[in-house]
Amino acid sequence: MSAFNSEEQKHLIQAEYSQFLRDKIRLAPSKGFDVPLDQIHPGLKPHTRQIVRWALAGGQRAVFASFGLHKTSTNLEVMRQIGIHRPGGIRGIVAPLGVRQEFSREVAKHFTGDQAIDLRFIRSDAEIDDPATIYMTNYESVREVKVDVTKWQASGLDEASVLRSYGSKTYQEFLPMFAPVEFKFVYTATPSPNRFKELIHYAGYLGVMDTGQALTRFFQRDSEKAGNLTLYPHKEHEFWLWVASWAVFIQKPSDLGHSDEGYDLPPIEVRYHEVPSNYDTAGAEKNGQGLLIPNVAMGLSAAAGEKRDSMAARVAKVAEIIAADPADHFLVWHDLEDERHAIQAAIPAAISVWGTQQIDEREQRIADFSDGKVQILSTKPIIAGSGCNFQQHCHREIFAGIGFKFNDFIQAIHRVQRFQQTHPVIIDIVHTEVERKVLADLQTKWRQHEEMQAKMGEIIRTYGLDQLSMQDSLARTIGVQRxxxxxxxxxxxxxxxxxxxxxxxxxxxxxxxxxxxxxxxxxxxxxxxxxxxxxxxxxxxxxxxxxxxxxxxxxxxxxxxxxxxxxxxxxxxxxxxxxxxxxxxxxxxxxxxxxxxxxxxxxxxxxxxxxxxxxxxxxxxxxxxxxxxxxxxxxxxxxxxxxxxxxxxxxxxxxxxxxxxxxxxxxxxxxxxxxxxxxxxxxxxxxxxxxxxxxxxxxxxxxxGDRLLSAAELASFGPGKLAKVFTEMSLDNVYNYEYHVAVGEAMLANKTLPATFMSLAPGSNDPMVWHDIVRMRTLNGEQSARAVEKHxxxxxxxxxxxxxxxxxxxxxxxxxxxxxxxxxxxxxxxxxxxxxxxxxxxxxxxxxxxxxxxxxxxxxxxxxxxxxxxxxxxxx
Missing domain, CATH: 3.40.50.150 (Vaccinia Virus protein VP39)
Structure with a gap:
């Protein structure tokens, strides 16, 4: 248009624009159906019933409930309700090996009478014959396409942490496989424990938002290192509200306003046992100088070598810990097959579970340990670290070694530190002195995991499961005082x-x-x-x-x-x-x-x-x-x-x-x-x-390529470079006191304002005042200017x-x-x-x-x- 016809036209444009801005607030869409609360299984816990109703309304949701908060019954009830309100389609649950007995127990305990369901475990499509049945399979059958999930109407992934990594084979295969499925749900207790951006991989799988789009929307890239993405500081609140619109994080029932009676986690004591490294394998520096101990900054291959070299000492420590408390039941975690054989030799009473074992035998051994029939179980976190509940008869775990995978570690710990555990939990971690850095990294990730849980718990307690409240909160960012x-x-x-x-x-x-x-x-x-x-x-x-x-x-x-x-x-x-x-x-x-x-x-x-x-x-x-x-x-x-x-x-x-x-x-x-x-x-x-x-x-x-610099960007140059740049700038421009102070305060915020010399000295045009005498030839730790394309x-x-x-x-x-x-x-x-x-x-x-x-x-x-x-x- 060339001109306004009236003030009324201007106000109309402003109103349309305001509505457009509100429409930009994008929380997860609702693609499900509403079920009145009184129709949800009355025998389930109140918080479980509330989550079931929320998940059904969304249709594509993640349940990130802490260990022991009934994710299994939530999964089963969601599938039962879909069968009632959207009958005729295939409903399937995918779970890790060794977990199906937990579902069978839950069915026998809660889903009887009017709420009865038929749950059947299958390994191929040939076993599917009745749409009224809820089918259960394992991840291996889906990966090998023995079970074609593209024909399913509803899916529930139990222990869905396999989707955490965008580049993983499972994620890349599951994304197109499950794309046609109308109702999709994921269940896990440890979403993205140490890298927040991995949450978007769950969103991508569910169909909430394209992964690439979410990366662009919430994360800034490092212009000096490809693939290094960090959450925008100013987008953190919006990011968490967006996550909360499609994922419920719950650490205890009170997060959703319900009683915590019976949901007190047992205290946990972590004991660290350091064994000597094998100094004979320390190696040498690049210049040929021999090392006293192996390099602590090691990668995966070096870590595997360290594990093999220290295996005898670590297994001996495991046997010593078990011998000190012979009446206790123990869960021993290891990573290498050689460790399993060494543990079996040192502790004959231990029952082992391994990957190439027959599935039925493997699941029976896990079930026997869960039921208290076996006193010592030795296995890998990747096999029994997810989905298994061992808290009834075991409160002791021993990690025969440590690794880099925090998700496996935290999942393994919570096989026994769960609600309804009646004893204090004791975790023994055996490591070598060379593995101190690996241990420190693991502890850092543990702290980050707890921080993320606290953040999401705060959002859930503030907004509950109400998307309208979340949307109103984000709408407050619209507009600026002119x-x-x-x-x-x-x-x-x-x-x-x-x-x-x-x-x-x-x-x-x-x-x-x-x-x-x-x-x-x-x-x-x-x-x-x-x-x-x-x-x-x-x-x-x-x-x-x-x-x-x-x-x-x-x-x-x-x-x-x-x-x-x-x-x-x-x-x-x-x-x-x-x-x-x-x-x-x-x-x-x-x-x-x-x-x-x-x-x-x-x-x-x-x-x-x-x-x-x-x-x-x-x-x-x-x-x-x-x-x-x-x-x-x-x-x-x-x-x-x-x-x-x-x-x-x-x-x-x-x-x-x-x-x-x-x-x-x-x-x-x-x-x-x-x-x-x-x-x-x-x-x-x-x-x-x-x-x-x-x-x-x-x-x-x-x-x-010349352009303007902001005060924050000037501050990022570091004291050494800035000392010269700022003085020259002060000579080329009319002096501005407030800007001078702003640069200094920006440096102070960055902790780069020197206490030993003035890095923001104004230049002088007066020949009687000398400003260019070099006080320091070099500055230790000089920063190079950070790339700030966005700023x-x-x-x-x-x-x-x-x-x-x-x-x-x-x-x-x-x-x-x-x-x-x-x-x-x-x-x-x-x-x-x-x-x-x-x-x-x-x-x-x-x-x-x-x-x-x-x-x-x-x-x-x-x-x-x-x-x-x-x-x-x-x-x-």
Whole structure:
């Protein structure tokens, strides 16, 4: 549109935009059905009945209930209810080997009479003959496709921690296998114990959100190390609320408002037993120097070697612990087959369970130990560490060694530390002195696990299972208190860019120059107003549908909209293509702008550093291109797309107010300055030359890459580098006390503000004051500047300058709806224009205002010659 018809139209757009922002709040969709609470099995515990109803309403949910909180009965009741309300489909439960007896016991105990169910264990599809039966199988049968789960209507994965790793074979196979299943549920007590991002793999399996989309939405990448993703600090609250919308974390019934009577976990005592390492296998350094003890910073292969070398000492310690309490029942965990044989030889009374054993014999031995018929059971966590309940007759566990897999470790511990355990639990961990680092890592993961449980427990206690309350909480992040700061040559606003553009007068801007967010590749603030806070490109462009018409409206007829964009890399392990592909974001931007009435005028290409890009993505690796050049693309350039607002008179090719360029003066044969003549050489600096036109008109622009720095980014340079940078900066800009303090406080927050010297010394222009005496030649532990792509304006200063000079006249307004640190308004002031724009992120806005004021003062401060001229005019 070209102008508002009325204030009523403006308010209508604001209302539609507000609803769009609320619709961006994406919690898990509900794809199930409602079952009244009085129809849920009355014999189940109150918290179990509540979880069953919540899971059925969602249809695709995760039950992360602590050990002993009845996940088995929850699973069975969910399947029973689906059979009642959605009869006719196959319902299946998948569980680890050795767990089916727990389900059989639960059926015999609770599911009789009116709530009776028929549960049958199967190993192939040939055994399926009655849709009224609930079928149970093991993970091996599903992996080997002996049981075709694509035909199922409902599935429940017991001990679903097999899905934790995105790259695991089980996850990659199960994702397409279970995709057609209408109702999907997962059950485990230890979700993502040490890496929060693994929770999204459960969401991907359930169909709540695509894994790649969730990675982009909640996690920031390390620009120096591909694949190193960490949760955005400002997205942490939203992330946990999103998780809580499809997963219930419950540590005890009171988390859902019910009584904890009978649900007190027994106390646990962990005893550590260190045995000597085999010094004869210590090895040597790279320089040949012998080691006194083996290297503690060892990998998996070295750890396996250490286990073999220390096996005799560790097994002897296990036998010693058991002999000290001969009346107790013991569960002995080991990792190696050789350890099993050694334990069997040292402790003849032990009964072993191993992987190649017949399934029926294996399950019988596990059941006998659970029933107290066997006193000592020796096995691996991967075999009996999940799903088995041993608390009735055993309260002692011994780890004959330690490893790197925390999930196996914590699951194994909770085979006996469970509700209804009547004795204090004692855990004995045997390790060598070389394994101290492995032990420390395990203990760290244990603490992280407890922190995550506390976080989710807090959310459950606050919101319960009410998605509406969660949604209202997230909706509070929508909106920002508008703040406008104006100088003589700029006016910038802390505001949503759509709402701020609505405040701008029609046809008031000489140039729109901006770098739009690149879809949902980055998020710049926790607010849902953030354009980066979108689930996909389609939603991003729908939000742009509110902004682009306003940019067209406020731009003068016949003038340019310059839009900086970059395409996005799509990784093969996320898309399934196997190779990195490219999302043509710049092409989408072209079609979007033309849809809203702009004329497309062309594209400027700005190349980037391909080596630096490869360090961030590994997609153009030299080694990989040598293996197969067909999988390699090219480096990702940036683009400045040029759009033209139609002039009022379409019969003429000129803007309503043309952007004129003065042609340069020339020198004739006598060296006399004359008006422009193509046949004569131009006088440098006297106008817009043909040489400059040739460079500007070319579609390929090079850039120095120079850009603005925020106070936080300056602080990240570290005291050594910053000592020089800050002083030089203070000489080039008008001194700003508040900015000086802000940099220091940012360093203080980073714990990098030195206590032994001043790293933020202002420079002096006075020859009587020397600021450049080197006090310290070197600084120990100097930090290199961290990569901060997300925090800085990606727009290069020289590119911005060239566009402003080419497409505006002096004194005209240049507008940037995504002004970030203020590159566009700052350079507009520098070049004699008026800078304007908006920024949603409060921290960036503060930096932007600082830069704008500094530049305004810099260009307005008179020189010595200016002062002398003024004195002359005043007759002084």
């Amino acid at each position: 703040q406008v700061v104006a100088g003589d040559r700029f006016e910038v606003a802390h505001n949503d860019c759509v709402l701020e553009a609505l405040e701008q007068p029609d046809n008031s801007v000489g140039l729109v120059l901006t770098s739009i967010p690149f879809g949902n590749q980055y998020e710049y603030s926790p607010s849902y107003n953030d354009f980066g806070h979108t689930q996909d490109n389609d939603q991003f462009w729908r939000q742009m549908d509110f902004l682009t018409p306003q940019l067209l409206r406020i731009l003068q007829p016949g003038r340019m909209y310059a839009c900086h964009v970059k395409d996005r890399i799509l990784f093969g392990n996320v898309t399934g293509a196997g190779v990195p592909t490219v999302s043509p974001f710049h092409a989408e931007a072209i079609f979007h702008a033309t849809k809203h009435g702009f004329d497309y005028m062309g594209m400027i290409t700005v190349v980037t550093d391909v080596v630096r890009e490869n360090n961030q993505t590994y997609r153009l690796g030299y080694s990989e291109v040598c293996k197969d050049g067909s999988k390699m693309g090219v480096g990702m350039p940036e683009y400045v797309l040029l759009f033209h607002k139609p002039q009022t008179d379409r019969s003429r090719g000129y803007a309503d107010v043309p952007v004129t360029k003065a042609k340069p003066l020339c020198l004739d044969e006598k060296g006399v300055t004359v008006p422009f003549d193509r046949k004569l050489p131009p006088v440098p600096g006297t106008g817009y030359s043909v040489a400059r036109w040739q460079v500007d008109a070319h579609a390929f622009w090079r850039s120095s 800085v304006c990606p727009f290069q200063i020289d590119i911005v300058d060239r566009i402003i000079l080419r497409y505006t006249n002096p004194g005209e307004k240049v507008y940037d709806p995504f002004s970030g640190l203020g590159t566009t308004p700052v350079r507009s002031v520098k070049l004699g224009r008026v800078g304007a724009g908006s920024e949603l992120n409060g921290a960036y806005f503060v930096d932007q205002v600082h830069y704008c004021y500094s530049m305004e003062k810099q260009v307005s401060v008179p020189t010595l010659f200016d002062m002398e001229a003024m004195d002359g005019e005043n007759g002084l």
